[in-house]
Amino acid sequence: MSQDAAVGAASRTGSRHKKAWHLAERPLVWLAPLTLLLFVTYVYPAIDVIRYSFTDATLLNPEYAYTTDSFKAVIRSPDLPGILWVTFAFVVASVILQLVLGLLVAMALHRGVRRRLPGVSVVRIIILSAWIVPGVAAGIVWQLMFNEASYGFLNAVLRGAGLSPVAWLSDPNIALWSAVIANVWRGTAFSMLLLYAGLVVIPSSLYEAASVDGATALKQFWYITLPQLRPILLINTVLISIFTLNTFDLILPLTGGGPGRATEVLALYTYNTVFRNFDLSNGAVLAVVLLLISIVFTLIYVRLLPREL
Known part of the structure; x- marks a missing residue:
């Protein structure tokens, strides 16, 4: 040059x-x-929802006036306490089960990869396939699984084993847990993906040193794995809490919120208020409530994150 x-x-x-x-x-x-x-x-639609919450707007009338009556109507609604309780039980049960099962599956896959076991990649793909299934499709699949008719898969298995069939979707005491099972089936793969990524970056030298010191597998899990995964566990908890709180696409084809209102969570209640009752203002108030709950969840978890993050 x-x-x-x-x-x-x-x-x-x-x-x-x-x-x-x-x-x-x-x-x-x-x-x-x-x-x-x-x-x-993101920001403008959220501001618009907040604006509509201070109106008396409906989907049937383009004209509206600004008022706080919608907030008063939602707060005084006799249905709201029950809806909030169902939402709380659905979110807590789903989050705990997704975290536990996601961690167990991630650890099993991680150990299988380290030992180069055959078929690990196939198992990983099968688990992730549940996550990419749309919520409506997952709800339809599980509705067929839980169905109490002769073609219901789970009750057919119970009959084949000589057991009595279960009213998965028609018993108010069981229907919510059926919805939890369907939601956990869909969401566990997401938790597994995040936690598996966290397990991969944990230095193997920590486990080797613990083995030399005579630490059992349980102690290694308690004193090495969990502390190293704490940031990811908290972030995972934030994400699946918000995802579960906003879940209605799975419940809508599965139970429709029934029997009665046994499975009508806050997100589905908001959907029904707007698109079935055509009450835009009350639906906007419920959407604001959902937003505030999500923000509270996030702030609590952020306070729990390690300071160095």
Whole structure:
């Protein structure tokens, strides 16, 4: 390369570095498009929902007036305490089971990969396939599984074993737990994916040192695995709590919120208020309640995160 060519290349490289340095000094230049996109797709719709919550708007009448009567109507509703209790039980049971099962599956897959067991990749794909199934499709599949007719798979298995069939979806005391089972089946794969990623980055030297010191597998799990996974466990808990809190697409084809209102969670109640009762203002108030609960969940978990994060 001639001297002139080398000087030209160095000049172009310096120019590129100078432009990159200017962009680093002015982050708003490259953050502006992303900020605008987030505002249009997330912030503005949320602000619009909050605005509608202070109106008496319905889907049947384009005219509305600003008022706080919608908040008073929702707070005084006799259905709200029961809906909140069903939502609480559904979210807590789903989150606990997804965390426990996700961790167990992630540990089993991690150990299988380390030992190079055949079929581990196939098992991983099968588990992840449950996660990519749309909620409505999953609800229909589980509705067929739980169905009390002759074609219901689970009751057919029970009859074949000489046991009495179970009213999976028609008994108010069982229907909610049937919905929990369906939701856990769909959501466990997501927890497994996050926790498996956390297990992969734990240094194997920690386990080797613990083995040399005579630590049992249970102690290694309690004093090494869980502390190392704590940040991911908390983030995972935040995400699946919010996902579960906003779940209605699975419950809608599974039980429709019944029998009675035994499985009508807050998200489904909001959907029914807007699209069945055509009450946009009350539905907006319930959406705001969902948003506030999600924010409270997030703030609690963020406070629990290690300070170094």
